[in-house]
Amino acid sequence: MIPLAERLRPTNLDHYIGQEHLVGPGAILRRGIEQNSIPSIIFWGPPGVGKTTLAGIIAKSLKRPFYVLSAVSSGVKDVREVIERAKQYAGELKEVPGSPILFIDEIHRFSKSQQDSLLAAVERGIVTLIGATTENPSFEVISPLLSRCQVYVLKELSKVDLLKLLELAMKHDEVLKRKKITLSETDALLRLSGGDARKLLNLFELVVNASTNSAEIVITNQNVQEIAQEKTALYDKGGEQHYDIISAFIKSMRGSDPNAAVYWLARMIRGGEDPIFIARRMLILASEDIGNSNPTALVIANACFEACQKTGYPECRIILSQTAIYLACSVKSNASYMAIDNALALVDKTGDLSVPLHLRNAPTKLMKELGYGDNYNYDHSNEGNFSGQDFLPADIKGSLLYEPGKNARESEIRDYLQQLWKDKYRY
Numbered sequence: 430m431i432p433l434a435e436r437l438r439p440t441n442l443d444h445y446i447g448q449e450h451l452v453g454p455g456a457i458l459r460r461g462i463e464q465n466s467i468p469s470i471i472f473w474g475p476p477g478v479g480k481t482t483l484a485g486i487i488a489k490s491l492k493r494p495f496y497v498l499s500a501v502s503s504g505v506k507d508v509r510e511v512i513e514r515a516k517q518y519a520g521e522l523k524e525v526p527g528s529p530i531l532f533i534d535e536i537h538r539f540s541k542s543q544q545d546s547l548l549a550a551v552e553r554g555i556v557t558l559i560g561a562t563t564e565n566p567s568f569e570v571i572s573p574l575l576s577r578c579q580v581y582v583l584k585e586l587s588k589v590d591l592l593k594l595l596e597l598a599m600k601h602d603e604v605l606k607r608k609k610i611t612l613s614e615t616d617a618l619l620r621l622s623g624g625d626a627r628k629l630l631n632l633f634e635l636v637v638n639a640s641t642n643s644a645e646i647v648i649t650n651q652n653v654q655e656i657a658q659e660k661t662a663l664y665d666k667g668g669e670q671h672y673d674i675i676s677a678f679i680k681s682m683r684g685s686d687p688n689a690a691v692y693w694l695a696r697m698i699r700g701g702e703d704p705i706f707i708a709r710r711m712l713i714l715a716s717e718d719i720g721n722s723n724p725t726a727l728v729i730a731n732a733c734f735e736a737c738q739k740t741g742y743p744e745c746r747i748i749l750s751q752t753a754i755y756l757a758c759s760v761k762s763n764a765s766y767m768a769i770d771n772a773l774a775l776v777d778k779t780g781d782l783s784v785p786l787h788l789r790n791a792p793t794k795l796m797k798e799l800g801y802g803d804n805y806n807y808d809h810s811n812e813g814n815f816s817g818q819d820f821l822p823a824d825i826k827g828s829l830l831y832e833p834g835k836n837a838r839e840s841e842i843r844d845y846l847q848q849l850w851k852d853k854y855r856y
Contacts, residue, residue, distance in 0.1 A: 433634040434627040436602055437594070438482050440489055446597075446626075447479055447590045448583055458483075458581060462490050465527060469551050469558040471536070471566045471575070474583030475672075477625030480561035483583075484532040487559065494518055494529035496556075500538035505546045512550045528557045536560030537569035544571045551577050568709065585624040592619075594626055595633060609645045610637060617653035623672070632657060671702070675710060678753075682711070683718045687757035694753050704745045708734040711752055722762035722836040729755055762834030771830040782822035815849055829854050 439445045442452050442459060451458040461467050467487060472480040488495035496511045515529045531547075533539065551558050551574065558578060562569060566580055586594075592615065599610050618636075622629035632653070639656050640646040674696050681689035697707060708730070715730035733752040737745040791801035806816040819826060833839035833846070833856065847856040 430604075432631055433598060433602060433605070434630040436604070437598055437630060438485070440486060442486060442490070445479065445482065445486060446593055447586045448483070450584070451581055452483070462487060465491055467491065467527075467530075467557060469578040471560045471562060471570060471578045471580045472583055473562050473564075473566050473580055475585055475624065476563055477622075477627040477629070478583045478586055479626065480583055481532070481534060484530070484559040484561065488530045488532075491527055491530075493527050493557075496529060496531045498531065498533050500533055500535040500543070503533075503543075505543050508543065508546045512555060515550070515556045528554050530559055531556040532559045532561070534561050535563075537562040537564040537566070541571055544574050548573055548577070564706070586626055588619060591622070591624070591626065591629055594629060598630060598633065605634075605637065608637065611645060611647045613647050614650040614653075615648070617650035617657070618648070621653065621657050674700075675702075675707075678707075679710060679714055682714055682753060682757040683761065685757055685759075685761065687754045690753045690757045691750055694749055698742070698746050698749075704737045704742060704749060705734070707749055708737045708745075708752070711749075711756060714756060717766045718761055718763055719756065719759050720762045720765035720834070721842065722760045722764075722834050722838050724838075726756055726759050760836045760838070762836055762839055764832055764834040764839060768831040775825060775828060775830065779822075779825055782824055785819065785822060787818070788820065817849070817853070827853055829856070832856075 442462070445452060450456060452462075453459065472483065474480060485495065494515070496514070498507055498511065511531055515531070518529055531550075536544075547556075547558060550556050558574075560566075560570070560578070566575055570578075595612060595615070595618070599605055599612075618629060618633060622632055633648075636648060636653050636656050637646055640652075674693055678690060678693035678697065681693055694707070698704075712727070712730040712734050715726040719726040729752055733748050736748045740748065786800050787803055787805040789796070789801040791797045796802075806818045808814050808816045810816075821828060833843040843856045846854065850856070
């Protein structure tokens with residue numbers, strides 16, 4: 430039998446649940462569909478929020494040919510075959526109402542050469558690309574292809590959205606509407622599905638089918654939990670476990686527990702997690718949670734990232750382990766992370782303040798005549814290579830954005846800055 434999630438897949442926007450910011454009344458993507466003006470798109474969002482469904486709705490609404498490829502099982506040859514079919518389609522029509530839509534699921538898994546094979550067809554409008562990814566496209570999609578696409582972020586479905594899906598299933602599904610189902614409790618269904626609509630519906634159907642009471646099926650947290658423990662996988666790279674375990678891994682290193690860090694690392698390795706994903710998260714942690722308290726952490730994390738790209742499993746497990754243990758055992762500081770957030774908040778608050786004249790570049794004679802660069806005091810011309818001049822706009826003069834952490838290395842930084850800037854900043 431076709432799974433419930435597939436049976437309930439909507440074919441138009443009126444029956445699509447969630448993503449109101451994109452497809453609600455007057456929203457940008459709905460307007461594009463209504464005007465038959467859709468660019469190439471990257472849908473970025475967690476699993477089960479409607480990326481594939483939305484791509485199908487777009488193709489159906491625009492009445493265009495719809496080609497589907499999975500980056501897991503497709504290669505360059507498959508991409509080229511689809512492009513040739515799209516060219517033939519265009520050649521058969523005198524007035525093409527729009528290029529065929531090529532949907533690529535998990536586009537982040539395409540190699541550089543596979544993504545390169547799409548470039549010309551996307552640029553010339555032979556196909557309109559819609560890619561779906563759970564990973565940040567800035568890292569996973571090559572720049573030339575990304576620049577030709579509009580990135581739309583799909584949000585996690587809310588509790589209201591998910592409950593609406595369950596009600597829809599009970600009322601409209603041809604199989605379930607013939608059964609008497611009572612949703613006595615829903616917490617376990619929602620928690621175990623982790624905001625993934627597909628996972629929610631499949632788990633719901635699993636619980637319904639497992640019921641031995643044909644007269645009335647009562648859904649409770651207990652029976653959902655019991656069935657889920659028997660049937661669900663221990664590690665789902667695309668689901669809740671993926672996010673929960675990487676979260677536990679990061680928090681273990683942040684909390685300076687190398688034993689827990691290695692345990693969660695092993696869970697991810699046994700689950701087949703992408704080593705580059707793990708290495709990237711450690712690279713971020715090295716700056717966000719350690720920073721200048723131990724700058725070597727960033728160097729080691731970056732070396733790990735590059736080494737994992739060269740080696741792959743199983744050898745890179747050793748490199749990942751070494752790095753995770755080093756980061757967990759390092760002193761911690763989030764001072765750099767807080768500094769940039771403080772600076773961004775100040776920019777949002779004060780707007781585009783003018784650059785002081787003495788700091789401006791003066792490449793032309795006119796700019797020099799206008800005073801650009803006047804009175805700039807070259808620091809290396811002063812004792813101690815320090816001038817003490819103002820570098821912030823006058824309106825925010827003296828704003829302290831970086832607060833050194835309370836650790837040995839940053840205490841030295843604090844003392845050094847205090848000695849230099851005692852009349853301007855209070856460190």
